[in-house]
Amino acid sequence: xxxxxxxxxxxxxxxxxxxxxxxxxxxxxxxxxxxxxxxxxxxxxxxxxxxxxxxxxxxxxxxxxxxxxxxxxxxxxxxxxxxxxxxxxxxxxxxxxxxxxxxxxxxxxxxxxxxxxxxxxxxxxxxxxxxxxxxxxxxxxxxxxxxxxxxxxxxxxxxxxxxxxxxxxxxxxxxxxxxxxxxxxx
Numbered sequence: 001x002x003x004x005x006x007x008x009x010x011x012x013x014x015x016x017x018x019x020x021x022x023x024x025x026x027x028x029x030x031x032x033x034x035x036x037x038x039x040x041x042x043x044x045x046x047x048x049x050x051x052x053x054x055x056x057x058x059x060x061x062x063x064x065x066x067x068x069x070x071x072x073x074x075x076x077x078x079x080x081x082x083x084x085x086x087x088x089x090x091x092x093x094x095x096x097x098x099x100x101x102x103x104x105x106x107x108x109x110x111x112x113x114x115x116x117x118x119x120x121x122x123x124x125x126x127x128x129x130x131x132x133x134x135x136x137x138x139x140x141x142x143x144x145x146x147x148x149x150x151x152x153x154x155x156x157x158x159x160x161x162x163x164x165x166x167x168x169x170x171x172x173x174x175x176x177x178x179x180x181x182x183x184x185x186x
């Protein structure tokens with residue numbers, strides 16, 4: 001490098017004889033890769049966010065509650081989903097007890113109500129293989145063998161435990177009481 005190019009930065013960049021702020025120079029710098037750092041940074045950040053979102057969706061689909069509707073249920077105008085877990089009779093379970101009247105809300109959620117008709121449990125997670133059967137206005141819950149275990153309006157004593165993701169159960173509000181049934185339904 002000669003002494004003249006050390007003093008003139010435009011000459012050092014190969015831009016001698018051109019104005020440094022001209023549009024041709026900016027385009028040339030961008031195509032030479034000198035302006036691509038920001039672009040690479042933004043693309044890397046977008047890729048990282050996409051991987052994170054995909055991971056969260058995959059994990060939630062593998063661990064979240066499932067929605068069942070009995071294939072033997074008579075066809076109805078609007079199917080009623082039933083949130084179920086992987087718990088089966090004979091599996092270890094929690095020992096909490098809750099009592100309430102089974103109600104199907106207008107939003108299609110199964111809840112328990114207290115003696116005054118107020119919701120006492122915001123959402124129920126039923127054992128594996130349980131499903132909904134509907135016939136006209138009659139809504140029943142059946143077990144894996146097809147036996148009716150509960151009917152809307154019935155007073156139930158349920159064993160299991162409070163917890164679970166309220167948002168996954170009927171889009172309940174965060175902090176809602178969700179009860180996972182881990183015992184006989186009666």
